[in-house]
Amino acid sequence: xxxxxxxxxxxxxxxxxxxxxxRVEWKDVTPVPQDDGPYPxxxxxxxxKFQDIYxxxxxxxxxxxxxxxxxxxxxxxxxxxxxxxxxxxYRREILKHLNKDLIPELHYVKEVIEDxxxxxxVWHHRRVIVEWLQDPSYELSFTKTVLSQDSKNYxxxxxxxxxxxxxxxxxNELQYVDHLLEDDIRNNSAWNxxxxxxxxxxxxxxxxxxxxxxxxxxxxKKVTNNESAWNYxxxxxxxxxxxxxxxxxxxxxxEELYSSGNRSPLLLAFLVDICxxxxxxxxxxxxxxxxxxVQLCDMLANEYDTIRREYWNYIARSLTQRVNGxxxxxxxxxxxxxNC
Amino acid sequence: xxxxxxxxxxxxxxxxAIRVSRSFSMAANVRSFEAIKKERFKDENCPTPxxxxxxxxxxxxxQLFDLFSKIVEIDLDAPTLLRLHHATFLKKSLTYLPNAYQxxxxxxxxxxxxxxxxxxxxxxxxxxxxxxxxxxFLGKCQCPEGGFAGGPGQFPHLAPTxxxxxxxxxxxTEEAYSIIDREQLQKFLWSVRSPDGAFMMHPGGxxxxxxxxxxxxxxxxxxxxxxxLFDNSASWIISCQTYExxxxxxxxxxxxxxxxxxxxxxxxxxxxxxxxxxxSFLRWIVNRQMRFEGGFQGRTNKLVDGCYSFWQxxxxxxxxxxxxxxxxxxxxxxxxxFHQEALQEYVLICCQNSSGGLVDKPTKPRDIYHTCxxxxxxxxxxxxxxxxxxxxxxxxNELALIHPxxxxxxxxxxxxxxxxxxxxxxxxxxx
Numbered sequence: 001x002x003x004x005x006x007x008x009x010x011x012x013x014x015x016x017x018x019x020x021x022x023r024v025e026w027k028d029v030t031p032v033p034q035d036d037g038p039y040p041x042x043x044x045x046x047x048x049k050f051q052d053i054y055x056x057x058x059x060x061x062x063x064x065x066x067x068x069x070x071x072x073x074x075x076x077x078x079x080x081x082x083x084x085x086x087x088x089x090y091r092r093e094i095l096k097h098l099n100k101d102l103i104p105e106l107h108y109v110k111e112v113i114e115d116x117x118x119x120x121x122v123w124h125h126r127r128v129i130v131e132w133l134q135d136p137s138y139e140l141s142f143t144k145t146v147l148s149q150d151s152k153n154y155x156x157x158x159x160x161x162x163x164x165x166x167x168x169x170x171x172n173e174l175q176y177v178d179h180l181l182e183d184d185i186r187n188n189s190a191w192n193x194x195x196x197x198x199x200x201x202x203x204x205x206x207x208x209x210x211x212x213x214x215x216x217x218x219x220x221k222k223v224t225n226n227e228s229a230w231n232y233x234x235x236x237x238x239x240x241x242x243x244x245x246x247x248x249x250x251x252x253x254x255e256e257l258y259s260s261g262n263r264s265p266l267l268l269a270f271l272v273d274i275c276x277x278x279x280x281x282x283x284x285x286x287x288x289x290x291x292x293x294v295q296l297c298d299m300l301a302n303e304y305d306t307i308r309r310e311y312w313n314y315i316a317r318s319l320t321q322r323v324n325g326x327x328x329x330x331x332x333x334x335x336x337x338x339n340c
Numbered sequence: 341x342x343x344x345x346x347x348x349x350x351x352x353x354x355x356x357a358i359r360v361s362r363s364f365s366m367a368a369n370v371r372s373f374e375a376i377k378k379e380r381f382k383d384e385n386c387p388t389p390x391x392x393x394x395x396x397x398x399x400x401x402x403q404l405f406d407l408f409s410k411i412v413e414i415d416l417d418a419p420t421l422l423r424l425h426h427a428t429f430l431k432k433s434l435t436y437l438p439n440a441y442q443x444x445x446x447x448x449x450x451x452x453x454x455x456x457x458x459x460x461x462x463x464x465x466x467x468x469x470x471x472x473x474x475x476x477f478l479g480k481c482q483c484p485e486g487g488f489a490g491g492p493g494q495f496p497h498l499a500p501t502x503x504x505x506x507x508x509x510x511x512x513t514e515e516a517y518s519i520i521d522r523e524q525l526q527k528f529l530w531s532v533r534s535p536d537g538a539f540m541m542h543p544g545g546x547x548x549x550x551x552x553x554x555x556x557x558x559x560x561x562x563x564x565x566x567x568x569l570f571d572n573s574a575s576w577i578i579s580c581q582t583y584e585x586x587x588x589x590x591x592x593x594x595x596x597x598x599x600x601x602x603x604x605x606x607x608x609x610x611x612x613x614x615x616x617x618x619x620s621f622l623r624w625i626v627n628r629q630m631r632f633e634g635g636f637q638g639r640t641n642k643l644v645d646g647c648y649s650f651w652q653x654x655x656x657x658x659x660x661x662x663x664x665x666x667x668x669x670x671x672x673x674x675x676x677x678f679h680q681e682a683l684q685e686y687v688l689i690c691c692q693n694s695s696g697g698l699v700d701k702p703t704k705p706r707d708i709y710h711t712c713x714x715x716x717x718x719x720x721x722x723x724x725x726x727x728x729x730x731x732x733x734x735x736x737n738e739l740a741l742i743h744p745x746x747x748x749x750x751x752x753x754x755x756x757x758x759x760x761x762x763x764x765x766x767x768x769x770x771x
Contacts, residue, residue: 041477186390235583318670
């Protein structure tokens with residue numbers, strides 16, 4: 001999207017290129033110029049090559065030609081603008097009509113993806129071809145290659161998840177995730193994939209929860225300021241009936257970190273959540289938990305996480321009101337709660 | 341600000357004095373650069389590609405912050421929004437674009453919307469004849485089967501449809517409104533809807549959360565919304581909320597700023613905000629603001645980018661409205677739940693191209709998309725509810741107000757909604 005040349009036009013040797021308007025084999029087709037209307041509005045300075053190809057594409061679209069030469073024309077058009085979803089859609093119609101062998105198409109779209117890995121249309125095209133073929137055998141290796149160049153490419157992950165889900169290829173995925181996390185423990189896409197795999201295989205049943213908590217806590221101890229690990233920890237705990245505050249080893253790690261002087265805002269935020277949960281469960285002294293929570297919020301707002309000052313002040317107010325509000329309601333029946 | 345403080349600013353030109361006087365004129369949230377430097381990333385002796393990339397960006401941002409702290413000693417009005425440069429860049433782009441924009445040849449209504457909305461934010465007006473020319477061009481992008489395409493002669497697609505409708509509503513003339521074929525548009529929306537409530541971006545195209553947002557936004561704006569069309573959409577959107585709290589492009593994927601905005605805005609348009617875990621969403625989104633740079637990242641452990649000033653920042657007005665209903669007494673009556681000054685600092689100091697246009701992050705080239713979304717985010721950061729203003733730098737930096745659900749001017753949105761409300765809703769029966 002930035003103002004830098006992005007097509008292959010400039011890069012390859014143009015001396016062999018023959019415009020369609022000069023091609024004998026296309027003499028029977030009248031090119032259709034683009035109908036922008038009389039005034040230039042966001043008028044792009046197309047190269048002669050671009051204009052020529054698209055004039056012929058428009059002609060082919062108009063006449064509904066679905067021939068081999070039309071197929072080749074779409075390839076030329078896509079080389080110049082791989083984001084033209086109309087051309088991709090029409091190419092798919094031609095492929096169907098000609099009943100083309102789709103394996104070469106898979107190789108073709110692989111090349112276009114390699115040059116344009118952040119483009120929606122190319123990944124969708126690959127997905128459709130794989131769907132038609134009902135053959136996922138190249139997909140895990142292909143997405144792995146793309147991810148080896150950009151381990152967070154959203155389209156690659158999305159395609160990979162679709163393949164795994166559709167063709168039930170979960171088997172080695174956790175191992176792949178482990179490998180990515182060894183490369184970069186801060187890779188949030190890998191953590192997300194971990195959640196995805198477990199959620200869709202064993203599910204977060206108690207023994208899995210225990211195993212994942214142990215795994216995550218180990219990572220947190222190594223790199224405390226890694227939001228991915230804390231978010232995953234929370235994600236896992238969603239499935240634990242005990243919640244954040246009840247899990248012994250979680251509390252222990254947090255308390256140890258805190259007493260060793262660790263003031264990571266991620267740790268402090270987690271402690272706030274533990275307090276909040278204690279309040280909600282009406283576990284023991286609500287007032288004490290509230291006091292702790294508010295103190296942590298103040299530390300965060302004023303010292304350790306000042307960028308989020310408004311948020312921490314809101315959380316403190318919200319918790320305070322929740323406790324005081326519920327105490328006002330309960331004042332008739334539970335006098336012990338008023339020891340604040 | 342009282343006159344004594346005015347006096348101290350002119351008597352004593354040090355940064356100290358300016359910082360003190362500024363902290364009286366603006367909320368105490370204005371950041372000092374000594375304090376900001378403490379927020380530099382610490383890799384805990386465990387460097388990984390993520391931390392290396394983050395530190396590189398912080399390095400280039402710190403250089404600009406340092407430069408700025410010297411500039412502000414001389415230029416009391418800094419940072420200044422380069423209004424004239426941006427307006428010139430945008431106006432030129434409205435007619436002609438260089439060859440490099442060939443890659444956006446299937447997104448020309450987007451180009452119109454990004455430019456028109458940016459000009460609207462800058463309070464720039466267009467000549468009547470020019471408005472009409474743009475309307476006619478967008479008319480050429482409209483398809484007989486309904487919806488708008490990326491350019492004349494292309495197939496209809498939800499994204500340029502959203503962009504075209506937004507652009508036309510921004511133009512706001514009767515001619516602009518009436519070019520939209522509402523009946524056909526409704527048919528087009530039906531043609532891209534799936535029974536599970538999701539929408540394909542175009543017939544035979546990809547399904548993701550952008551689809552339902554684009555469909556809802558245009559349906560509401562031009563008054564063709566029906567319950568039947570969006571049956572199950574709320575639950576499909578909810579299925580995109582991740583364990584992190586944000587929304588993903590499709591179920592199972594990673595939470596992401598662009599998709600998070602689409603999810604929340606779509607739920608708002610459905611009136612079904614209460615279906616998602618708002619607490620979890622709020623936690624995720626406030627953590628997307630970068631403690632050092634001040635701007636927003638799109639995903640956990642990724643880099644700051646000026647466009648998220650809107651995708652992430654723009655969700656806060658929506659959140660505010662939701663929390664007012666759920667948790668009215670605890671909600672602030674002064675500010676959004678993110679650091680408004682820090683975001684303004686990031687945009688004004690790090691995202692402006694000196695020749696006009698704005699960027700993703702320092703060293704990146706300018707483009708029209710980033711110009712639109714940095715300015716949109718800047719507008720949100722400058723204004724609380726009822727336009728209560730909080731302007732960093734020059735008072736002239738103040739931009740026009742936006743409607744946070746559609747991201748067009750507030751006035752433009754209200755005028756369009758009013759116009760189309762009076763029209764009959766087509767009732768297409770599903771086949």
